[in-house]
Amino acid sequence: xxxxxxxxxxxxxxxxxVATASSxxxxxxxxxxxxxxxxxxxxxxxxxxxxTFQDCRGQSQSPIDIETGKAIYDPSLPHIELExxxxxxSSALKLQNNGHTxxxxxxxxxxxxxxxxxxxxxxxxxxxxxxxxxxxxxxxxNNVHFPAEIHVVHYNSKYTNISEAASKRDGLAxxxxxxxxxxxxxxxxxxxxxxxxxxxxxxxxxxxxxFNVRHLLPNNLEKFYRYQGSLTTPPCFQTVHWTMxxxxxxxxxxxxxxxxxxxxxxxxxxxxxxxVAQLLHGRRVLASFTSSPSVNKDLSExxxxxxxxxxxxxxxxxxxxxxxxxxxxxxxxxxxxxxxQRKTYSRxxxxxxxxxxxxPATKDDV
Ligand SMILES: *[C@@H]1O[C@H](CO)[C@@H](O)[C@H](O)[C@H]1NC(C)=O
Ligand SMILES: *[C@@H]1O[C@H](CO)[C@@H](O)[C@H](O)[C@H]1NC(C)=O
Ligand SMILES: [Zn+2]
Numbered sequence: 001x002x003x004x005x006x007x008x009x010x011x012x013x014x015x016x017x018v019a020t021a022s023s024x025x026x027x028x029x030x031x032x033x034x035x036x037x038x039x040x041x042x043x044x045x046x047x048x049x050x051x052t053f054q055d056c057r058g059q060s061q062s063p064i065d066i067e068t069g070k071a072i073y074d075p076s077l078p079h080i081e082l083e084x085x086x087x088x089x090s091s092a093l094k095l096q097n098n099g100h101t102x103x104x105x106x107x108x109x110x111x112x113x114x115x116x117x118x119x120x121x122x123x124x125x126x127x128x129x130x131x132x133x134x135x136x137x138x139x140x141x142n143n144v145h146f147p148a149e150i151h152v153v154h155y156n157s158k159y160t161n162i163s164e165a166a167s168k169r170d171g172l173a174x175x176x177x178x179x180x181x182x183x184x185x186x187x188x189x190x191x192x193x194x195x196x197x198x199x200x201x202x203x204x205x206x207x208x209x210x211f212n213v214r215h216l217l218p219n220n221l222e223k224f225y226r227y228q229g230s231l232t233t234p235p236c237f238q239t240v241h242w243t244m245x246x247x248x249x250x251x252x253x254x255x256x257x258x259x260x261x262x263x264x265x266x267x268x269x270x271x272x273x274x275x276v277a278q279l280l281h282g283r284r285v286l287a288s289f290t291s292s293p294s295v296n297k298d299l300s301e302x303x304x305x306x307x308x309x310x311x312x313x314x315x316x317x318x319x320x321x322x323x324x325x326x327x328x329x330x331x332x333x334x335x336x337x338x339x340x341q342r343k344t345y346s347r348x349x350x351x352x353x354x355x356x357x358x359x360p361a362t363k364d365d366v
Contacts, residue, residue, distance in 0.1 A: 041234045043273055049234050056236035061278035062229030063138035064285070066244065071225055071287040079288075080175070080221050080243065081114035087210030095195055096205040099265045100233060101126040101273055104192060110213065112154055112173060116241060120154035120173040123162045125216070127151070127179075128232075128274045129259050136260075137178055138232050138274045139244050146248065147256050148179035149274070150216060151232075166231070171239040177217055182250025188215035189251050196262040202270070218247035223289040232275045246289065 041049055050057035087093065087107070094105040103126040110122035129148040130136025137146035152175040155165035165171035191211040198206035223246035230238040263270035 043275070046275055049236065053234040053236050055230065055238060056234060058230065058236065058238050059279075059281035060228055060230055060238040060283060061236060062232050062240060062242060063140070063275060063277055064227065064229065064280060064283075065140045065143050065277040066225050066285055068142055068287075068291070071285045073290040074226075074286040074288065077224075077226060077286060077288040078115050080112060080224070082214060082221075083111050083113045084109040085214035086212040088212055090210040092207035092209055094205055095192065095199055095208050097199040097202055097263050097265075097270065099202040099270065101128065101270075102192070102196070102199065102259070102263060104208075106152075106213065111157070112175070115243075116173055118170070119157040121157050122213075123153050123155055125150060125152040125213070127259065129179075129256070129271065130274065131260055131271050132257065134272060136272055136274045138277075139176060139178070140277055141178070143277075145274075146178040146180055148251075148259060150177045150179060150249065151175070152213075152217070166239060167237050168239055170241075171237075172231075173241040174243065175217065176242065176244045178245070178248045179256070180248040180250055181253050181256055184250070184252060185255060186249070186251040188212070189249075189255055192216075193251075193255050193258050196258055200262055200264055202263075202265050216249070218245045218249055220247040221245060223247060224287075226286040226288065227283055229278075229283075246287075 041052070084107075087110070090107075096103045096105070103124050105124050106122040108121040108123070112120040127148055127150055128136055128138045130145070135145035135147045137149040139149065140146075153162070154173045154175070155162040156168065156171050156173070159165035159168060159171060162172075188211070191208065195206055195208050198204070225242075225244045225246070227242050228238075229240050229242045230236045231240060260271055261269065
């Protein structure tokens with residue numbers, strides 16, 4: 001019983017630490033609303049971005065490498081629920097080559113209704129890719145790139161529009177998916193990719209018929225990673241709730257090649273439009289799923305009375321418990337040691353020569 005009290009105490013202490021850490025890491029808002037004059041930036045000079053856009057050298061930048069073994073399973077992460085994503089039969093959508101990416105404008109009737117504290121409204125989706133030889137996803141999994149990545153950008157419905165939301169701490173939510181190569185043509189992606197030839201020139205655009213945008217995302221939206229990050233392009237505002245889905249979206253080799261080879265930025269091929277992974281600087285990556293579900297089960301079998309806590313057991317909690325147990329073991333070992341020392345002391349009064357054996361270690365031994 002006392003052990004449990006102690007462990008509970010450690011747990012509470014841990015939670016307090018977590019709370020303090022997260023509140024102190026809130027970004028100060030940088031209220032220069034992006035200077036009106038256009039700055040030219042490119043992917044060849046990523047280190048140079050921060051000289052013009054100071055947020056790009058912040059401590060909560062994106063993309064990041066997601067180390068699957070270090071992601072913290074958080075069963076309290078709410079599932080994502082989308083509404084209005086089926087645009088079949090509704091008005092046409094503007095597809096654009098803006099020189100940095102292939103971008104599809106989205107209506108604000110598309111929204112994330114569950115998953116965050118507020119409703120987030122869609123604004124646009126776009127892609128990042130490489131070449132045949134260089135896989136070009138922005139986020140990496142255990143330092144490995146995927147061939148391409150899709151970003152569906154949303155803004156908090158409490159703001160008037162995306163430009164107002166973009167600089168606000170809780171302004172943006174991006175749903176990201178890894179794109180891999182499969183055997184079959186992805187007919188949903190073809191709705192966009194078949195129009196690539198119409199936007200090959202930088203700053204050109206075309207209209208494509210509405211379709212079900214939900215089908216561009218993985219089937220399984222329940223498994224995802226969540227972390228706090230930034231825009232991956234200047235001005236790099238650190239205002240994005242990132243969601244990266246665990247399930248990979250598959251397109252055919254031919255479809256991927258079309259994305260890699262069709263668009264131009266100026267006279268050059270528009271490709272390798274991905275930013276390198278940024279440092280975490282102490283940020284946590286949460287996971288809505290666990291790859292080892294047995295861990296929680298085992299704990300509940302050992303400690304059935306722990307039900308209220310076990311439900312949200314995170315790595316930190318388990319560490320607290322382990323440390324608590326370690327502390328108690330040390331205490332026990334120390335008690336045994338003291339007890340034996342005492343016995344020895346009383347004996348050594350009779351046999352004074354034995355004293356030598358129990359002399360404490362000197363500094364030279366350390
Ligand atoms: C966004 O909203 C702000 C504030 O309401 C307004 O000043 C601005 O013109 C809007 N921008 C666009 C692009 O609609
Ligand atoms: C999905 O999760 C599994 C289990 O953790 C992991 O091995 C795999 O690399 C993940 N893939 C992606 C794309 O997140
Ligand atoms: Zn992006």
